[in-house]
Structure formats: structure tokens, C-alpha cells
Amino acid sequence: MEITFKAINDPTRREILVFLIGGAQNAGEIAKQFSMSKPSISHHLDLLKQGDLIIAEKKGQYIIYSLNRTGFELVHGWFQGFAQYFEFPKPKIRL
Amino acid sequence: MEITFKAINDPTRREILVFLIGGAQNAGEIAKQFSMSKPSISHHLDLLKQGDLIIAEKKGQYIIYSLNRTGFELVHGWFQGFAQYFEFPKPKIRL
């Protein structure tokens, strides 16, 4: 929980997540998207992985990263707790 | 955006938000919930306010805090971008 919110806190990491909506990519391709050193991106990927927001799979000399449902469900679940507070009353009949 | 994610990152601030689901409260009542100095809580409230997650209204010598829809919609909107990725295909017919 804590680590997942932390992972989402950084703008670069959020951009990585958005980038991965387009599909799984290896670390090098992800790093290309950013004007930042590869070790920095590697570190961001590690935090995203710790937060269960991405999955890493080794394919030969590459490591393929893709979005992980687990972390997103965790955060979404937390927000659900507020839905009740904000939601307008639903119509009782089907419109 | 940036400040809203930052505001949500801290566990104390998330607890404050959850506490406010129960209804608006003044700063003193909020501070009572935590084993932390009032200035610290005041600082957390300020960050939550900056992130549009709470609203502050002065009532006499008290300041009443309540949840603010704006910040929650912002974060929810961001997450919506991933819903498409994860969502299973919906049935074409009404069940």
C-alpha cells in the first residue's frame, strides 16, 4: 500500500505507466522515452515493480516490463472508500 | 496534479482523508486523532488543501475541514486511463 502510493508519486514513474498502456516494452525502449540516465530509469522501474504496478519478465538479455493489475486494484480499492461520500444518489428507476 | 499525488503519498494525510469521510471536522478534532504535534497536522492539512483534496472554512475561531471532490476526480481521472487496459470485454447484450 505504502510503497504503491510512493511509486505513483513520481512524475517520471507515472509517465512510464502511461507509456506501458501502449504495450509491454523492454527497459532500453522505456529509457529511450526519457532524457534521463538508464540507471535512473532502472531505479524507477524497480520502485514500480515493488508497488506491484508493473511486472518484469526476463527474455534473453532483455527484461520486458508490462502493467500489473495488482497495484492498480489496490489504489482503486482505496479510492472506492470515497465514492460513497461523493456519489450523487442514483435514480431508483431505470432511465 | 503533481501536488495532489504528493498529498496522497503520506500515510498520515491518507488517514486524515479517511477520517473526514465521517464528516467535516475542525483542525483540533483532527489533530486529536493522531499522536503528532498540532503544527505537523496543520502542515498536512495545508498540503491536502493544496492538492484540492480538502476544503477549509473558517467558522469563528475554528477552521472546519471537509473533503473536496476536485482532487479525487483528478486522481480518478488519471486512473481511468488504465481502466481500458485492464477491463475485460463487456458483453454486447444486456444480461
Place this chain on the structure above:
DNA sequence: TAAATATTTAGACATTCGTTTAAATATTTA
């Protein structure tokens, strides 16, 4: 108006965070 109450602002300090360069590990190719 003086004292009491509610809350914030200011300054200080240790911890955490994001970044970099250099070195290490693992895999593939010549």
C-alpha cells in the same frame, strides 16, 4: 482590554528521494 483558546507560521534538523557516474552481472554474437 486582558486572558484564554484555536490554529498557523517560522526555523531547525534528521531522513528520504531522485539523480549521476562508475562498476558489476548476465546474455548473445563473432
Place this chain on the structure above:
DNA sequence: TAAATATTTAAACGAATGTCTAAATATTTA
């Protein structure tokens, strides 16, 4: 097996963060 490629790990460092105590501001009450 040696060289090349892909990625991470390690060490260092300035910037940002969360907390505290002390002081300031604003409002109410005696």
C-alpha cells in the same frame, strides 16, 4: 572464448520531506 549489448547495483550528493519546538495571528470570553 572474447567482445558487444542490455540492464542493474553501488556510491555519492544536493534537494525535498516530515517532524519538532517556539513564536505569531486571530477569535472569543471574562
